[in-house]
Amino acid sequence: MRGVLLAVFLAGATALATALATALATLPVKFGDALNPKFHHPRCLQCHQFNSARQQGRAYHSHSARFLCDKCHSTNITGLPRGEWIAPPERMDWTDLNARDTCLLIKRNLAGEDPAQKMLTHLLGDVRVRWALDSGMTPGGRFPAVPGGYAEFAKQAQEWVEGGMLCE
Numbered sequence: 001m002r003g004v005l006l007a008v009f010l011a012g013a014t015a016l017a018t019a020l021a022t023a024l025a026t027l028p029v030k031f032g033d034a035l036n037p038k039f040h041h042p043r044c045l046q047c048h049q050f051n052s053a054r055q056q057g058r059a060y061h062s063h064s065a066r067f068l069c070d071k072c073h074s075t076n077i078t079g080l081p082r083g084e085w086i087a088p089p090e091r092m093d094w095t096d097l098n099a100r101d102t103c104l105l106i107k108r109n110l111a112g113e114d115p116a117q118k119m120l121t122h123l124l125g126d127v128r129v130r131w132a133l134d135s136g137m138t139p140g141g142r143f144p145a146v147p148g149g150y151a152e153f154a155k156q157a158q159e160w161v162e163g164g165m166l167c168e
């Protein structure tokens with residue numbers, strides 16, 4: 001009798017877990033779920049705040065006299081093609097922004113034919129994004145890459161873009 005009860009209970013629990021997993025899987029994916037913490041990892045931020053006066057990015061202290069980026073961040077260190085190790089303009093700095101505002105900022109520049117494809121191409125194909133996810137190597141040594149690496153990030157980015165790039 002106890003065995004039967006246990007079996008019934010287990011079957012019920014399994015059904016419940018399956019129903020729960022399905023419900024969770026169909027919840028809309030928001031930027032804040034998985035991507036926002038990764039965007040705010042130091043490997044992304046250190047470069048994105050490079051030219052930010054407000055954040056006192058590296059252009060304002062350790063790198064104030066360093067211009068030829070490739071001279072030190074060379075291909076054999078970063079794995080990037082020549083000319084690709086560059087920092088974004090200040091308006092692309094999302095250092096202090098919350099998930100919603102970070103999301104709005106990165107969507108702002110997506111005008112054109114196919115914004116979703118543009119976003120996906122950037123998140124999955126940009127060499128600098130890739131460096132932050134899988135390398136972290138600098139002329140001063142290797143800094144920790146974003147946890148989860150490219151594989152996890154690519155999956156999460158794809159889910160978010162396919163879900164309509166929801167900010168909240």
Ligand code: HEC
Pocket residue numbers: 038039043044045047048085086087088089092105106107108109110122128129130131132133146
């Ligand atoms: C070596 C510096 C560098 C690193 C590291 C870096 N980026 Fe960037 N990022 C750039 C530059 C430069 C641009 C602008 C040029 C372009 O659009 O391709 C940019 C643009 C972007 C944009 C487009 C922003 C907009 O407003 O259009 C997104 C999104 C982005 N990066 C995400 C990331 C994420 C996420 C990471 C970390 C996983 C990261 N970046 C790491 C340099 C970097």
Ligand code: HEC
Pocket residue numbers: 042043044046047050058062063066067068069070071072073085086087138139140141143
């Ligand atoms: C003279 C050599 C040299 C030059 C030139 C140079 N860097 Fe650096 N850079 C370094 C060293 C060394 C480090 C590691 C120590 C540190 O964090 O400052 C570094 C670190 C960085 C980091 C921090 C990486 C992280 O994820 O923490 C960024 C971003 C960066 N450099 C961008 C640039 C950009 C953009 C340029 C060109 C405008 C540039 N660097 C030019 C030597 C250089």
